[in-house]
Amino acid sequence: MGISRRDFLKFGLLTGGLLTGGYKISESVASLRGSKVASPQYKYVPNLCEVCFWNCNLFAVVTNGKIVALEGNPLSQRGRGMLCGRGNAGMSLVYNPDRLKKPLLNTGKRGDPKWREVSWDEALNFVADKLKDIISKYGPESVALISHGSGGFWWKHLLNALGSDNIFAPSFANCRGARDVGFLLTFGSDCGSPENYDIENSKFLLLVGYHIGENAHNSHVQEFMIALSKGAKLAVLDPRLSNIASKANWWLPVKPGTDLAVLLALIHVIIKEELYDKDFVKNYTVGFDKLAEAVKDCTPEWAEKESDIPASAIVEIAREMSACKPAVCAIGGRFSVWYGDDVQRNRAIAIINALMGSWGRKGGFYLRASISVPKYPGLPPYPEAKPPLTGYPFALLPTTTALRKATITGDPYPVKAWIAYSCNIIQAIPSIQETIEAIHKLDLMVVVDILPSCHMPYADVVLPECSYLERYDNLFVDRMKVPAVSLRAPAIEPLFESRPSWWICKELGRRLGIEAYFPWKDGEEYVKKVCEAMNISFDELYEKGIILFPERANPYFGPNNPPHFDTPSGKVELYSSQLAEAGFDPLPKYTKHPEPPEGFFRLLSGRHPLHTFSRTINYPILNELVPENELWIHPKRAKELNLKSGDYVRLINQDGVKSSFKVKVKVTNRIRPDCVYMPHGWGVKAKELRWAYGKGASDNELYSTYKVDPIMGGTGMRVNFVKILKEG
Ligand code: SF4
Numbered sequence: 001m002g003i004s005r006r007d008f009l010k011f012g013l014l015t016g017g018l019l020t021g022g023y024k025i026s027e028s029v030a031s032l033r034g035s036k037v038a039s040p041q042y043k044y045v046p047n048l049c050e051v052c053f054w055n056c057n058l059f060a061v062v063t064n065g066k067i068v069a070l071e072g073n074p075l076s077q078r079g080r081g082m083l084c085g086r087g088n089a090g091m092s093l094v095y096n097p098d099r100l101k102k103p104l105l106n107t108g109k110r111g112d113p114k115w116r117e118v119s120w121d122e123a124l125n126f127v128a129d130k131l132k133d134i135i136s137k138y139g140p141e142s143v144a145l146i147s148h149g150s151g152g153f154w155w156k157h158l159l160n161a162l163g164s165d166n167i168f169a170p171s172f173a174n175c176r177g178a179r180d181v182g183f184l185l186t187f188g189s190d191c192g193s194p195e196n197y198d199i200e201n202s203k204f205l206l207l208v209g210y211h212i213g214e215n216a217h218n219s220h221v222q223e224f225m226i227a228l229s230k231g232a233k234l235a236v237l238d239p240r241l242s243n244i245a246s247k248a249n250w251w252l253p254v255k256p257g258t259d260l261a262v263l264l265a266l267i268h269v270i271i272k273e274e275l276y277d278k279d280f281v282k283n284y285t286v287g288f289d290k291l292a293e294a295v296k297d298c299t300p301e302w303a304e305k306e307s308d309i310p311a312s313a314i315v316e317i318a319r320e321m322s323a324c325k326p327a328v329c330a331i332g333g334r335f336s337v338w339y340g341d342d343v344q345r346n347r348a349i350a351i352i353n354a355l356m357g358s359w360g361r362k363g364g365f366y367l368r369a370s371i372s373v374p375k376y377p378g379l380p381p382y383p384e385a386k387p388p389l390t391g392y393p394f395a396l397l398p399t400t401t402a403l404r405k406a407t408i409t410g411d412p413y414p415v416k417a418w419i420a421y422s423c424n425i426i427q428a429i430p431s432i433q434e435t436i437e438a439i440h441k442l443d444l445m446v447v448v449d450i451l452p453s454c455h456m457p458y459a460d461v462v463l464p465e466c467s468y469l470e471r472y473d474n475l476f477v478d479r480m481k482v483p484a485v486s487l488r489a490p491a492i493e494p495l496f497e498s499r500p501s502w503w504i505c506k507e508l509g510r511r512l513g514i515e516a517y518f519p520w521k522d523g524e525e526y527v528k529k530v531c532e533a534m535n536i537s538f539d540e541l542y543e544k545g546i547i548l549f550p551e552r553a554n555p556y557f558g559p560n561n562p563p564h565f566d567t568p569s570g571k572v573e574l575y576s577s578q579l580a581e582a583g584f585d586p587l588p589k590y591t592k593h594p595e596p597p598e599g600f601f602r603l604l605s606g607r608h609p610l611h612t613f614s615r616t617i618n619y620p621i622l623n624e625l626v627p628e629n630e631l632w633i634h635p636k637r638a639k640e641l642n643l644k645s646g647d648y649v650r651l652i653n654q655d656g657v658k659s660s661f662k663v664k665v666k667v668t669n670r671i672r673p674d675c676v677y678m679p680h681g682w683g684v685k686a687k688e689l690r691w692a693y694g695k696g697a698s699d700n701e702l703y704s705t706y707k708v709d710p711i712m713g714g715t716g717m718r719v720n721f722v723k724i725l726k727e728g
Pocket residue numbers: 049050051052053054055056079082083084085086087088216217218
């Protein structure tokens with residue numbers, strides 16, 4: 001018995017359409033579960049979904065060497081026993097006919113490739129010889145990894161073993177970094193991933209451009225529904241009536257670029273009317289007087305003029321929020337790099353939470369559990385590495401901005417090899433031309449992936465990794481309310497000639513003369529040894545998929561867990577001494593941002609609940625449900641341009657960059673007239689992807705300009721404007 005295609009469709013619709021973030025186990029899967037007892041041929045293999053980074057725990061149901069269903073693990077904190085529509089489509093990756101099946105060498109040019117299928121031996125020898133040559137000429141730091149995905153663990157280990165710390169995640173400079181730095185500077189801790197929002201116990205949620213539900217983070221979506229059903233109040237600051245905004249008590253359609261004015265006005269009212277948590281502020285914060293002075297002129301009336309948000313709404317929200325303190329969550333989106341002053345906007349969000357006393361309090365922000373996975377026993381220490389390419393004073397990770405610059409200019413040192421692991425760098429990093437210019441300066445470009453992607457034509461060699469359902473990875477930890485450890489185990493052998501990264505990196509390590517760092521026989525031996533080091537049972541972990549440590553949970557401040565903050569002052573820094581010392585504004589200061597020129601719209605982008613960026617566009621089941629993205633435009637502007645829903649258009653931006661593919665228009669009053677919106681991930685140029693190629697438009701293609709946040713190197717992308725060109 002197998003899960004039917006109709007069931008898949010049903011799951012997808014439930015998840016995407018109802019924003020529930022998941023589904024209860026379907027009848028067909030439930031009957032499979034029943035048949036587990038009656039039909040021992042069904043094997044349940046533990047894993048964690050990798051269709052997005054939320055990594056919900058699941059069981060793969062296997063029979064006759066084939067995966068027939070994926071089922072949420074009821075013990076999972078990330079999934080709470082459910083998978084979202086995308087997670088259910090995981091088999092659409094495993095059995096995808098477009099998968100990379102063999103290693104490929106490019107015998108043509110970068111950008112105009114001619115592919116030759118080669119053996120693993122030839123591909124790995126090619127990569128190892130090139131790396132040896134590059135390292136001998138330029139040093140190990142000239143090798144960089146750009147990674148997004150759990151299997152990146154093995155590649156990071158390879159780079160560290162070579163002596164390079166140049167390990168980049170586009171998710172930092174191009175996504176969540178500004179939020180992480182803003183909270184870290186304020187509370188001495190970032191929000192993590194999954195974020196430490198205690199949504200289910202919250203009584204007031206203020207979302208600043210956070211599209212929960214469209215951004216389908218499984219447990220958070222479920223918690224939202226719980227909170228709203230318990231009567232939590234919801235205010236959403238967003239130029240667009242997102243799906244979650246449609247459930248809000250207050251939708252605040254803010255003029256793009258002016259969110260910080262509204263946030264400062266909220267702080268102004270909270271201080272002026274003494275709505276803050278006085279004990280918390282007195283005992284656990286520094287800089288309150290300076291904050292009060294800084295916002296004294298940021299009145300709601302001033303903010304109304306800047307943002308179009310009525311002063312009365314700002315006052316009302318400040319009062320209602322305060323009535324719910326400390327069970328308040330003010331949260332910004334994970335995609336936090338908008339205008340180049342994004343750390344300061346996120347500092348303002350953090351300060352609102354501090355004034356509400358919500359950090360470490362029920363319904364606010366829980367304290368993330370302390371747990372880590374030990375190293376494989378007996379590995380030699382890593383060689384000392386040159387400082388990585390961070391480039392900005394508060395960059396927590398190397399930034400892709402600094403990587404491209406160093407690759408193009410050789411400053412502060414040359415970068416000659418990029419290994420792109422499981423991320424589509426053409427779609428993920430703004431200014432594609434700059435990315436391509438940097439790639440052309442390289443001596444080696446390696447792509448490691450499961451499906452072809454937009455950057456593959458620029459690779460010298462392509463290494464086909466097997467999917468998450470065909471491999472072991474390192475153990476996963478949950479730093480959530482309850483500390484936990486989870487296991488990914490292969491449900492089936494790798495298909496075609498794909499290989500797991502633990503194997504690819506081990507083989508490269510051997511060829512590079514650093515085999516001492518790769519002593520494990522295979523992935524299973526690796527995780528068994530780590531289980532031993534953690535003093536947990538591999539067999540128990542395999543059976544349950546996850547082991548929780550409730551006795552070690554301590555999610556809130558209390559008598560046995562007094563408030564403590566890992567900042568220079570040991571308190572919550574409303575006034576940031578670190579920013580002051582580095583020459584930045586120590587308190588958030590409003591900056592006016594340019595508005596769209598005549599005839600242009602500001603381009604906004606976001607997520608679709610049934611897709612994870614470009615990663616899933618070629619999953620046939622998801623592509624059938626949502627084949628293309630749509631361009632949202634206000635009816636007034638659509639009328640001026642003689643556009644109706646269903647028309648196809650192209651976009652051209654302020655730099656004259658035109659979208660390669662057409663996009664379908666959606667006329668809706670759910671968006672302000674001064675901007676247009678489309679979900680990210682479409683406009684894929686990889687012709688090998690039969691379902692994805694050429695469908696929809698790419699927002700990133702139109703983000704040819706970006707504004708760098710000088711504090712941490714984030715790439716603000718909402719500084720791009722577009723005109724609409726009617727197709728035909
Ligand atoms: Fe998979 Fe959905 Fe969970 Fe993401 S939220 S890991 S796609 S089930």
